[in-house]
Amino acid sequence: MKKRSIGRKKDYFSKVRKKQNRDWSRKEKIQIYTLRDSGMPAKDVARKFKCNVTNVYNITRLMRRGLKQKCFRCSTPLTAEELAQKGFFKACKKCKKEFKEYKKGLRDEALKKGLCGYCHTDPIIPGYNSCVRCISATHRRRNKKGLCGQCGDRPPHREGASLCSVCLAINEARITDKRHRGE
Ligand SMILES: [Zn+2]
Numbered sequence: 001m002k003k004r005s006i007g008r009k010k011d012y013f014s015k016v017r018k019k020q021n022r023d024w025s026r027k028e029k030i031q032i033y034t035l036r037d038s039g040m041p042a043k044d045v046a047r048k049f050k051c052n053v054t055n056v057y058n059i060t061r062l063m064r065r066g067l068k069q070k071c072f073r074c075s076t077p078l079t080a081e082e083l084a085q086k087g088f089f090k091a092c093k094k095c096k097k098e099f100k101e102y103k104k105g106l107r108d109e110a111l112k113k114g115l116c117g118y119c120h121t122d123p124i125i126p127g128y129n130s131c132v133r134c135i136s137a138t139h140r141r142r143n144k145k146g147l148c149g150q151c152g153d154r155p156p157h158r159e160g161a162s163l164c165s166v167c168l169a170i171n172e173a174r175i176t177d178k179r180h181r182g183e
């Protein structure tokens with residue numbers, strides 16, 4: 001009897017394991033949190049969402065921290081200034097700083113090797129800090145926000161354009177410079 005239940009459990013988890021790296025929508029996360037909060041056992045919630053119990057625990061914990069306005073990483077209560085951050089999950093100053101330094105470390109290491117500072121895998125375009133793929137992704141993201149794709153600071157020089165007048169001038173100067181040098 002005991003053996004059979006273990007076998008079934010194994011089967012269930014091996015099925016679940018194939019669904020790793022699942023992208024949880026915010027709606028799903030809120031649903032999981034609400035169900036757990038209303039007293040539904042974690043294993044029932046897991047069955048409902050076809051995930052494992054650990055997923056349920058993790059999501060519930062993160063949601064609770066988000067709702068209670070604590071740092072999502074270390075759960076220290078946040079100050080008024082930290083609470084003004086955008087987004088549902090907020091981090092304390094210490095965690096933010098640590099994360100920033102960690103990311104900067106990865107970036108510096110990649111750039112030293114001549115790799116893109118964003119994805120750390122593809123080689124950089126000479127004169128830039130990112131690869132072709134990342135530079136265009138950044139460009140598109142900035143344009144979507146209504147900013148210059150190159151600097152991300154100023155609005156485009158005219159409607160529908162992708163660069164601001166400053167960046168446009170810089171690029172034109174660069175092109176004429178290359179022509180003068182005969183490149
Ligand atoms: Zn923290």
Ligand SMILES: [Zn+2]
Nearest residue numbers: 116119131134
């Ligand atoms: Zn890249």
Ligand SMILES: [Zn+2]
Nearest residue numbers: 148151164167
């Ligand atoms: Zn610009």
